Amino acid sequence: MTTVAMTVNGDSVSADVEPRTLLVQFLRENLLLTGTHVGCDTSQCGACVVHVNGKAVKACTMLAVQCEGAEVTTIEGLADGDALHPMQAAFQEHHGLQCGFCTPGMIMSAVDIVNRHGGAPDEATIRKQLDGNICRCTGYHNIVKAVAAGGAAMDVPAREAAE
Amino acid sequence: MSETGIGARVRRKEDRRFVTGAGNYTDDVNIAGQAHAVFRRSEHAHAAVKSVDASAALALPGVLGVFTGDDLAADEVGALPAGWMIHSKDGSPMNAPGHPCLVQGKARYVGDPVAVVIAETQAQARAGAEALEVDYEELDAVIDLTETQSSSVLLHDDAPKNTCYEWELGDKAATEAAFAKAHHVTRLSLTNNRLVPNAMEPRAALADYDAGTGSYTLYTTSQNPHVARLVMSAFLNVAPEHKLRVIAPDVGGGFGSKIYVYPEEVVCTWASKKVGRAVKWTADRTESFITDAHGRDHATDAQLAMDERGRILGFRVRTTANLGAYPSLFATCVPTYLYATLLSGQYDIPAIYAEVDAVYTNTVPVDAYRGAGRPEATFVVERIVEVAAREMGIDPATFRKRNFVKKFPHQTPVIMTYDAGDYAASLNRACDLIDYKGFNRRRRDSARNGKLRGIGFSNYIEACGIAPSAAVGSLGAGVGLWESAEVRVNPTGNVEVLTGSHSHGQGHETTFAQLVAERLGIGIDQVEIVHGDTDKVQFGMGTYGSRSGAVGMSAIAKALDKVEAKAKKIAAHLLEAAEGDIEFKDGTFSVTGTDKSISFPEVSLSAYVAHKFPTSEIEPGLKEGAFYDPSNFTFPAGCHICEVEIDPATGVTDIVNWVAVDDFGVVVNPMIVEGQVHGGIAQGVGQALLENAVYDSSGQLLTASYMDYCMPRADDLPDFTVDTTVTPCPSNPLGIKGCGEAGAIAAPAAVINAITDALGHEEIAMPATPQAVWRAAQVAAREAAE
Numbered sequence A: 001m002t003t004v005a006m007t008v009n010g011d012s013v014s015a016d017v018e019p020r021t022l023l024v025q026f027l028r029e030n031l032l033l034t035g036t037h038v039g040c041d042t043s044q045c046g047a048c049v050v051h052v053n054g055k056a057v058k059a060c061t062m063l064a065v066q067c068e069g070a071e072v073t074t075i076e077g078l079a080d081g082d083a084l085h086p087m088q089a090a091f092q093e094h095h096g097l098q099c100g101f102c103t104p105g106m107i108m109s110a111v112d113i114v115n116r117h118g119g120a121p122d123e124a125t126i127r128k129q130l131d132g133n134i135c136r137c138t139g140y141h142n143i144v145k146a147v148a149a150g151g152a153a154m155d156v157p158a159r160e161a162a163e
Numbered sequence B: 001m002s003e004t005g006i007g008a009r010v011r012r013k014e015d016r017r018f019v020t021g022a023g024n025y026t027d028d029v030n031i032a033g034q035a036h037a038v039f040r041r042s043e044h045a046h047a048a049v050k051s052v053d054a055s056a057a058l059a060l061p062g063v064l065g066v067f068t069g070d071d072l073a074a075d076e077v078g079a080l081p082a083g084w085m086i087h088s089k090d091g092s093p094m095n096a097p098g099h100p101c102l103v104q105g106k107a108r109y110v111g112d113p114v115a116v117v118i119a120e121t122q123a124q125a126r127a128g129a130e131a132l133e134v135d136y137e138e139l140d141a142v143i144d145l146t147e148t149q150s151s152s153v154l155l156h157d158d159a160p161k162n163t164c165y166e167w168e169l170g171d172k173a174a175t176e177a178a179f180a181k182a183h184h185v186t187r188l189s190l191t192n193n194r195l196v197p198n199a200m201e202p203r204a205a206l207a208d209y210d211a212g213t214g215s216y217t218l219y220t221t222s223q224n225p226h227v228a229r230l231v232m233s234a235f236l237n238v239a240p241e242h243k244l245r246v247i248a249p250d251v252g253g254g255f256g257s258k259i260y261v262y263p264e265e266v267v268c269t270w271a272s273k274k275v276g277r278a279v280k281w282t283a284d285r286t287e288s289f290i291t292d293a294h295g296r297d298h299a300t301d302a303q304l305a306m307d308e309r310g311r312i313l314g315f316r317v318r319t320t321a322n323l324g325a326y327p328s329l330f331a332t333c334v335p336t337y338l339y340a341t342l343l344s345g346q347y348d349i350p351a352i353y354a355e356v357d358a359v360y361t362n363t364v365p366v367d368a369y370r371g372a373g374r375p376e377a378t379f380v381v382e383r384i385v386e387v388a389a390r391e392m393g394i395d396p397a398t399f400r401k402r403n404f405v406k407k408f409p410h411q412t413p414v415i416m417t418y419d420a421g422d423y424a425a426s427l428n429r430a431c432d433l434i435d436y437k438g439f440n441r442r443r444r445d446s447a448r449n450g451k452l453r454g455i456g457f458s459n460y461i462e463a464c465g466i467a468p469s470a471a472v473g474s475l476g477a478g479v480g481l482w483e484s485a486e487v488r489v490n491p492t493g494n495v496e497v498l499t500g501s502h503s504h505g506q507g508h509e510t511t512f513a514q515l516v517a518e519r520l521g522i523g524i525d526q527v528e529i530v531h532g533d534t535d536k537v538q539f540g541m542g543t544y545g546s547r548s549g550a551v552g553m554s555a556i557a558k559a560l561d562k563v564e565a566k567a568k569k570i571a572a573h574l575l576e577a578a579e580g581d582i583e584f585k586d587g588t589f590s591v592t593g594t595d596k597s598i599s600f601p602e603v604s605l606s607a608y609v610a611h612k613f614p615t616s617e618i619e620p621g622l623k624e625g626a627f628y629d630p631s632n633f634t635f636p637a638g639c640h641i642c643e644v645e646i647d648p649a650t651g652v653t654d655i656v657n658w659v660a661v662d663d664f665g666v667v668v669n670p671m672i673v674e675g676q677v678h679g680g681i682a683q684g685v686g687q688a689l690l691e692n693a694v695y696d697s698s699g700q701l702l703t704a705s706y707m708d709y710c711m712p713r714a715d716d717l718p719d720f721t722v723d724t725t726v727t728p729c730p731s732n733p734l735g736i737k738g739c740g741e742a743g744a745i746a747a748p749a750a751v752i753n754a755i756t757d758a759l760g761h762e763e764i765a766m767p768a769t770p771q772a773v774w775r776a777a778q779v780a781a782r783e784a785a786e
């Protein structure tokens, strides 16, 4: 067992965990933040995406101990009280979800895409950049619309891709 | 139309919890003191299990128990049954051995559960499962569906030739006569590739035994919790129905794969009493690949007979369907009554004869996957119609129109009576939307850029609204396929609707509430849909086969009729008028020809206060239930057109345009219907271009992760143009036909028709990967040069 401490959705948290504990296990099992999902075991589906120090990360592919001292944001921490984040609102408005299982990871990835690309990314960019997130329900059509609309509403200045 | 009534694009009520991470899926549920189960699965496709030595596992920290098939047998826990009886041509009943929940004697596929280890933590259970010493005697395996009937390998002693049944449908003599007078016969051999459904939420179960009451609670990823309870009680003997509560909370996609009862939830439920603890199991993705029921997997030879004008005279189909190692719950009806009954497509075909052999192989069981039989039928019909048109030099749209069913009702030679439709309307609309007339110009433009452009039609039909109970009973179903509903009006006038349907992404909390809000004239936020819990909803048959609108909502409509009738009686007393003079409209009861009126909430309060009407005549309260049994299947149909551009240098197929024009009857929420169509097309395109479950000859599934099984991603798909034409369904009160499976049914044939059109070459198997397309392009180029 080892002690790990980090900030999750603005709260300081710490726990004794086995060193092999994944970040997603820590969030789901220790903190009971079950909005972050697990859809695969090969880092392919993106159901587990959270932000670590402001960047999108697959929480199934990072150890909890690697997040020592980090700022972690999960889907539960995205809204401002009762007011949905513009990307959350856009997914509802554009019917960008059906079963909802991929949705937390999709939204966290989408926010990251807009942060990296700025402004309102075009359809081709959105489709390319979503390649780490699988949705089995929607055929992506409405997810792409939602990301574009959410991006426009987020009001991030347009810029070249940061990568 | 009101802002939230039938036909309105109402934003989904359930979305808020999903976009904020507050959804409640089975793996999100925890019970204090829960233990964890991990299954040890057969590594071999076919092996006798001689012994399981658990001593090392039991010595590990945290391990609470190890159980095998012998333990289940000792407690008389039964095997998973096949729920639909099919008879062979010779009249003999099918050979359908049950699937033991833990291996008894032989393991028959890689993934067949041999033993379960229960431990304090999942990691400890996993360590325990690895520490089990299983002594196998490896046996030869048979994997290929075309070889299994003549193989020396025998999976089940009571299924000779590894055959479940050899079934037929239609008039053989009439079909032979049609072929004898044919001007032209088109022949085609097709493989419908094996798919893995891949709902993004892996299956999970959490079971808890309460020693105080002797009852069990099971949380499970199910499309039909009542059916799960019935099977576990009546066939598996886990617990009597009244002592077993099954809860399916939010379900993260199903596509058929979560209809069936699987070994894991049975074992967890049974084991929770054994170890005296709640027991939780969640599949990892590879486990899902090797245990979730797979889909499709047919090999078919088909022949179509035409007269000199291209009118279809007869159709002959011979199919072998792979059931995998065991007959899963609905597997036996998929390649028969959900397949061959749709072989008439949208066409007026005088004679059809179909033969289907269902066979066992050492692979994961195969069962209904989105469309279930109907995608396989559509692929055969729409491929052979396209090829026939090409061979006869007739434009494929013209060929189809020439053969469409035009008068309704229409009796096909394969059981179904189509009740309503206008197939030319969908086709014409789709041709306009894709600018079919301009296609040749687009093809020339592509050619100038060194690209091959092709266009492909798919005019599908499906039978949904599953199904009239007596009719399916006569065809072998073990259950009735009605649906139930209960409408509970509370004293303050808001409403709970309990339904036996169970959403796993379809948005029932919104669409069902639209119906209720419109009928009762109350706000949509005044309606709560309750589903997925056998302790709350009395009974239900669940959600699959695009049945929840046509059947589930019809049950609600029927219960609403009863609520309205009783409320009118009460309103008559309150308004001191004759019952026959009471009108109910927009949430207000009024007396015809007067200005006397009273609101719905006032009537509901009065129903519970019960001061102002004689309770000797009218019972207090306002709560009504209904069971609705459909009188016919419904027949959604439509036209999908796919346009592709192929780079012959790389074999990459780019879908440049997709038009879908569907007739779903009355549409409750166009936004949700379009979403269903998008998702269905994506799965159909996945089958046509990307997805394939591949076994090696020893029975190892080579595609058991997302590294190897190619799931459609955002970049693989285009925007879709989706439209509808409407002929209301005459057989249910709401006129709904159903929309959930259409895209997956239509899409594969549209894609392959487009690719073969572009290549000028009919030999291309699904999935049409870049490698396969590149090869075919080389062959086509060589043929053209010769």
Ligand code: FES
Pocket: A037, A038, A039, A040, A041, A042, A043, A044, A045, A046, A047, A048, A049, A058, A059, A060, A061
């Ligand atoms: S769970 Fe699939 S990528 Fe993390």
Ligand code: FES
Pocket: A096, A097, A098, A099, A100, A101, A102, A103, A134, A135, A136, A137, A138, B200, B252, B253, B505
């Ligand atoms: S909404 Fe179901 S997987 Fe995306």
